[in-house]
Amino acid sequence: MTVGQMHPGFTWIQWAKEQGSFWHIVSRQGNFSIPFGPKMLHNEHSVNGIKSDYVSIESFISSSYLGMLTGVLIIVFLCQKLTRWKEDLMELKALNWIKSLTISDVHRFFFVVGMFLEFALLSPIFVPIIYGFKCYRAVIAAILKNRHGSHFKGLLEGADAMWAIERDNSRGMINIMAYIEETVEQQSQKEHSTSAELLLVLRKRISSRLMNSYQPHPKMFWKRNLELGYYYWSDQSTLTVEDYIRYLDHIALENDAQYIDERKLRACMNDINNRHLPDNHSSTWEILVGRQPLRDDVRKVVRFPILFRVHHSLGDGVALLRLLLEGIADKEVPSRWKRLSTFKVMNIEYILKEASIQPILKKNAFQKLLKAIPNTQALYAWKRKNLAILKAIVTAPSYFYEVSHREVDNNCIHASELVNQKVVSWIHEEETSNTHWVNVIKRTKQLVSGARFSDTFLTALSSSLQKYFIRKQGDIPKNITVVLPTRVQPELPQLKLHNCFSVAMQTLPVRSGIQLDDPNRVDTLRGHLEQIKQHSDNLRSSSDYLINYWIMTSVAGLFPDTILRKILTSAHSTLAISNLPGPHQKPRINGHELKNVIFFIPNIGKTAVGLTLLTYGGKLQLGILADRAVIQNEEDAHSILLETINEIELMGQILQDA
Known part of the structure; x- marks a missing residue:
């Protein structure tokens, strides 16, 4: 139509x-x-x-x-x-x-802007000084290179140099302890001792995997030296694998006893943890294998302790734990990192497999172009990153002013000066126990929206410290200052030994614990957790971590030893707390599971107490290292951990009743 x-x-x-x-x-x-x-x-x-x-x-x-x-x-x-x-x-x-907005917010805004403008006016003085030291450092590097030739491996960078600044009363050592376990029957049937077998296996693996002609981590075997005011690496070490891996010190026993107990082991650890490393403390690590086991009569097993002592200039906690698990384990550990192992580089089958699939992975020019075009998520990440950097630049002058004028803590575990005597203690959540401390912490943090695992742990620690202060000094401080380290970059697929972390100070309120007869105990617990979370949110929303990371990586390495010691001396904080998530699956050494891994962080500056928590195999492992200037014996140190665990168990009971 x-x-x-x-x-x-x-x-x-x-x-x-x-x-x-x-x-x-x-x-x-x-x-x-x-x-x-x-x-x-x-x-x-x-x-x-x-x-x-x-x-x-x-x-x-x-x-x-x-x-x-x-x-x-x-x-x-x-x-x-x-x-x-x-x-x-x-x-x-x-x-x-x-x-x-409140009046304090307005005052804060003008204070930050005013400090930034003041710094901008003084920048013509500061900038030439920084670049002057940068040029001076380059000249020192050239002189050392000329002196030592190919043995010179470069000056220590950033955070590595910061950890090289140490004193005899607080060396920058990370001590990692674990156990190898076997039944009493298995031990009695062996011709050779388990400790001797373990020592031989560790020496062979380190020698074949890490010390041969191809060294995936050569930094492990370099010496740390100080010359012309700067620390540098050299490969002139004459140490052998026997020097690095040795027996643990013999522990004196009464009446020709065969087994030690934890009390004896703690006393041994007190003497060892701050001791020099081999080659007059110029090396970076050692492994000590215990010959005297602990005996568990209930389970009818014996445990041989192994101690890994590593200098912090070699790397941070995550890198060192990965080195431990990937470097000496029977095979690649399917851990929480589950990344490409560096040891695959030495596997010819792996190389051939990668070569066979390489043509498939090649992309044409159009695909590369599409990949180069940033998507919405990448643009948002770029915007967020640059805004964070801009905020850090603007707030840095006010941050420096506030840190320099921050009130110093005043309590019985805050030291005016450290001594060269340490005390350690630990609590293991055994895999055979019916406790579920990790799950209790995860459930408790759900009481407050946005609360973190560390917030819940700090809530329990706050109550534990309140009881300790009552016993030791009578009065209770309203707050204390804690140092919280954190990683600022995700783990790389291949293990790299470096310090990629930052630190910041957070206020920790000291509050009384939970009472089971309190009819409002759930609300009380929620209130304590909200208070801790608020301080944590304030820290994470600030630029403190980013500013300190910039200082540690870009500024600290510029100055010589004498100046750096004065810059890095801090007397504000009472204790440092390190929370490290470990692997779910336990590695094996010579067929034996590595059990109850625990680590201890060093005392730096005038921070006399270091507390650590590690989730290992789904269980919680707590450790404490303190200077005897503030905590004189193992019982006092152990009581802080024990009361923290009691608070966590009370949290679980309250949640179960509710």
């Missing part, structure tokens, strides 16, 4: 004027009994008495076309609405933010 001319005076524009809203028109598109659009004449008909017939819209516009047109119009409409809603939301957020 052909379409004729429109009725005179009745056009599309006139028809549109007589219609209702847009949505009324759209709602009629499925009902073609009602004419849609201006009525039109067929060539064979006429109007006003003459044969006529109105032709509806479906005769020249299909339903699919109308549907597509409607969809486009709806999308345009929604886009306009969404844009408007977004603008309204931003205006509302800005309005709410302005309403939430």
